[in-house]
Amino acid sequence: MQLNRLLQSVINVAQGEFPQGVFTPPRRIPPPGEAPAVFEHLRALQALADRYGDRAAGTRGYEAAAQYVEQQLAAAGCRSTRQHFSFKDSGRTIETFNILAETDAGRADHVVMIGGHLDGVPGAPAINDNGSGVAAVLEAAKALGGRTDLVNRVRFAFWGAEEFSKSYGSRHYVKDLAKNSKEELSRIAAYLNFDMIASPNPIFAVYDARDSDTDNDITPGSTRIMDLLTGYFDSRNLPWTTTDWDYDSDQVAFVKRGVAAGGLYTGDDEKKSNSEARLFGGAAKQPCDPNYHDVGDDIRNVDIPTLRLMTDAIIDVTTRLAEDPRIR
Numbered sequence: 001m002q003l004n005r006l007l008q009s010v011i012n013v014a015q016g017e018f019p020q021g022v023f024t025p026p027r028r029i030p031p032p033g034e035a036p037a038v039f040e041h042l043r044a045l046q047a048l049a050d051r052y053g054d055r056a057a058g059t060r061g062y063e064a065a066a067q068y069v070e071q072q073l074a075a076a077g078c079r080s081t082r083q084h085f086s087f088k089d090s091g092r093t094i095e096t097f098n099i100l101a102e103t104d105a106g107r108a109d110h111v112v113m114i115g116g117h118l119d120g121v122p123g124a125p126a127i128n129d130n131g132s133g134v135a136a137v138l139e140a141a142k143a144l145g146g147r148t149d150l151v152n153r154v155r156f157a158f159w160g161a162e163e164f165s166k167s168y169g170s171r172h173y174v175k176d177l178a179k180n181s182k183e184e185l186s187r188i189a190a191y192l193n194f195d196m197i198a199s200p201n202p203i204f205a206v207y208d209a210r211d212s213d214t215d216n217d218i219t220p221g222s223t224r225i226m227d228l229l230t231g232y233f234d235s236r237n238l239p240w241t242t243t244d245w246d247y248d249s250d251q252v253a254f255v256k257r258g259v260a261a262g263g264l265y266t267g268d269d270e271k272k273s274n275s276e277a278r279l280f281g282g283a284a285k286q287p288c289d290p291n292y293h294d295v296g297d298d299i300r301n302v303d304i305p306t307l308r309l310m311t312d313a314i315i316d317v318t319t320r321l322a323e324d325p326r327i328r
């Protein structure tokens with residue numbers, strides 16, 4: 001087995017299969033039945049990328065990925081809706097949409113929301129960024145969609161057009177609520193964001209509930225979310241670190257409107273530090289994800305144990321929040 005694997009990587013190198021600068025050979029893709037359930041969503045998204053090239057906002061690939069997500073949500077027992085919006089990019093108007101779904105069970109005035117962006121950069125399979133977040137949120141929908149005993153409602157968001165510098169989908173969602181339904185916005189007790197959670201040279205990062213510039217809590221309730229996430233890693237004797245809450249993604253729009261927020265992240269093209277390598281293993285001074293926003297962000301270049309761990313953490317913490325009668 002080990003020898004076979006070694007042989008295969010030698011063959012891969014000989015065939016020039018892995019892009020320059022990648023610090024490890026692409027991983028073996030496990031056959032169906034051998035991989036965790038969450039990985040099967042990545043397999044499906046990769047198949048769509050092979051067919052359509054990418055799933056950038058406004059493309060056929062995005063539409064196909066959206067249909068896949070909607071089918072999965074329906075199978076999980078969650079009705080979903082599309083929220084359409086448009087934005088301008090380099091002078092052209094792009095029409096796209098978010099997908100929103102929620103559990104039947106739970107108080108509608110206490111909503112726990114989790115999400116990640118469904119679109120990817122043009123020309124890339126976008127499997128770690130952000131097929132991984134999408135896959136984990138789908139698994140959480142599968143775990144919670146059929147529950148009839150939830151205290152709080154859980155809402156699942158798949159954002160459109162995050163990759164256009166302004167996280168358009170989540171901004172549209174929050175702005176629309178702030179303008180048309182402040183009450184509905186105030187019912188969102190927490191928003192948890194997942195953007196890149198299967199990096200091949202990973203760190204396990206939790207969004208910092210404290211702003212590193214002001215040293216203030218970002219929003220009331222965010223520390224609680226952070227404690228739940230770090231508590232999950234502590235309970236498994238696993239290391240964790242923090243990342244600034246305001247890195248470009250879909251949590252920012254929520255925090256700016258005062259919503260409690262948190263999330264997980266395993267790193268982009270920033271290099272892993274020596275201390276992070278001591279903490280998490282892997283290669284120091286190498287990017288956490290050398291294929292970030294590149295054509296190599298495919299199914300061979302994700303770390304499956306990391307994806308599984310992050311998914312377990314997400315389901316655990318989302319379930320705790322959904323079962324918590326004191327959430328507000």
Ligand SMILES: [Zn+2]
Nearest residue numbers: 129130195196
């Ligand atoms: Zn992303």
